[in-house]
Amino acid sequence: MDKKELLSRFKQFCKGLKPIDRIAILHHSDADGFCSALITAKAIERLTGKKPVVVQHYEYGNRRLAEKAASLMKGKKANVLILVDLGIDTEKKGLLSKCKFEKCLVIDHHRMAKDLNSKRVLFLKAEFFAKRDPSAYVASKFAFDLFNTVTDVNELDWLACLGIMGDMNLGNWKGFVRQTVKRRKIPLSSLCKLLDLIASVEVLADSKMHQLFWVFYKAGKPAIILKSPFKKYLKAFKKEKDSLVESCRKSEECFPELELCFFSMRKGHENIKSYVINEISESFPNKTIVLLHCIGGKRVKFSARRQDFKVKVNELLVEAVKGIPNSSAGGHVPAAAGSLPKRFVSRFKRKVVEILKKKYGK
Ligand SMILES: [Mn+2]
Structure with missing residues (x-):
């Protein structure tokens, strides 16, 4: 599909979101997924004045997490589903078939197996937007660039950097990361610590990932996050x-x-x-x-x-x-x-x- 057309559908999707909508965000459990969910949630709040009602991580083929996502959505009466950093087009009977929604937005950079664009699903793959290998256009940077076309999310650049580093793409985004570190006065070492923090919760206490999400969401800057009780998992x-x-x-x-x-x-x-x-x-x-x-x-x-x-x-x-x-x-x-x-x-x-x-x- 054409990049221009997809971008205009994206803008329409964002414009169409209303405060009455109940939005669920499902994200891959690694740092890139986590940070693209944060960027998305912040942008959504800016656009609608409301926070998402569900934020939940997901891992491919994990039926327990798929059921959990579906029941959370049902319990919270979510009607809009946003998936980030999840290559759900490779799943046979996965997440999309379990979750009920009116409309769905997918922001992902895994190589496309199947184009899922339809009336209800807006399926944005990095490969539609960038010529380079889509692995390099990490979901966090992709979401950052997309939402920047509808609302100002520039101050979330450090989250895009975290996603870039988490997906081991520092080499491809040296300029962007260097600028951000300078502009935000966040040392690279703090970003590395945040990455370890996300990883440690993902590995040792994955049921608490959504709590960590809201710590990041509210804190807004690394120093506060690094002082949170979650730091106990680092060691x-x-x-x-x-x-x-x-x-x-x-x-x-x-x-x-x-x-x-x-x-x-x-x-x-x-x-x-x-x-x-x-x-x-x-x-x-x-x-x-x-x-x-x-x-x-x-x-x-x-x-x-x-x-x-x-x-x-x-x-x-x-x-x-x-x-x-x-x-x-x-x-x-x-x-x-x-x-x-x-x-x-x-x-x-x-x-x-x-x-x-x-x-x-x-
Ligand atoms: Mn990724």
Whole structure:
């Protein structure tokens, strides 16, 4: 669809919002999702004079969270649904089918699997608006730019920076981040601490994420947020992450000719995997790395990273799980994830090696 047309539909959508509307915002649980939800909520309050009635995080394929979102919306009689940083177009029977709404706005930057634009759904994907790889146009910056066309959200630039850094895109937005840090007099180290704070609550106390949301919402600046009682999670998070990074590194299984390394993790909270692999991937910018997380039960979750874009890890994972029943995979070119039944792990790893052998001509 045409960028101009979508932008005018977006403006109409915003104009059409009334104080009587009851708005629900569902966001991805990571920092980019969290910050795009904050920017959206602040813009909504500016436009309608009302705060959203529901703000809730969501994780792909998590049925418990989908049910929770649907029942919250019903309980609060929400009629407008806004989804940020969620690639719901890859879900078969996901969030959209469970939630009831009159109209829906999606602001997302995951590569599009299916165009969901319709009369009731305004589906804004970063790839409609920017030519670069959509992983770089993080949801927070995308939401920031969109809402800036209908109301002044400039003072939320530091939240856009948090989303940029959370999605590991600092390299693509150096100028914007540098300017913001200078303009707001917020040291980069404070932004890093805020990122850790969001991650620590996501991993250790995800049921409290909406509370953290309102702390950010009301505080409006980093110094106050960093003094909130949530800071108690920071230490435990760092300890768990450091020890997992160390034990993971020992599990390394490498294929130098394919610039590929597998790592595995047998402990740890459910959502910590992406933080562990992010840290490991910083020492392997020119390698494809795949981290498998056996979380007990019959499933294994996995993440992949490739910071130099030489291998598209979203395509790699999607192809590697092809034909494996009850599997899923998706994400961005430099960062993707998925899950599969435990008994298919060796088949999955073999497939990854096979695909890369072909690509490298080995
Ligand atoms: Mn994102």
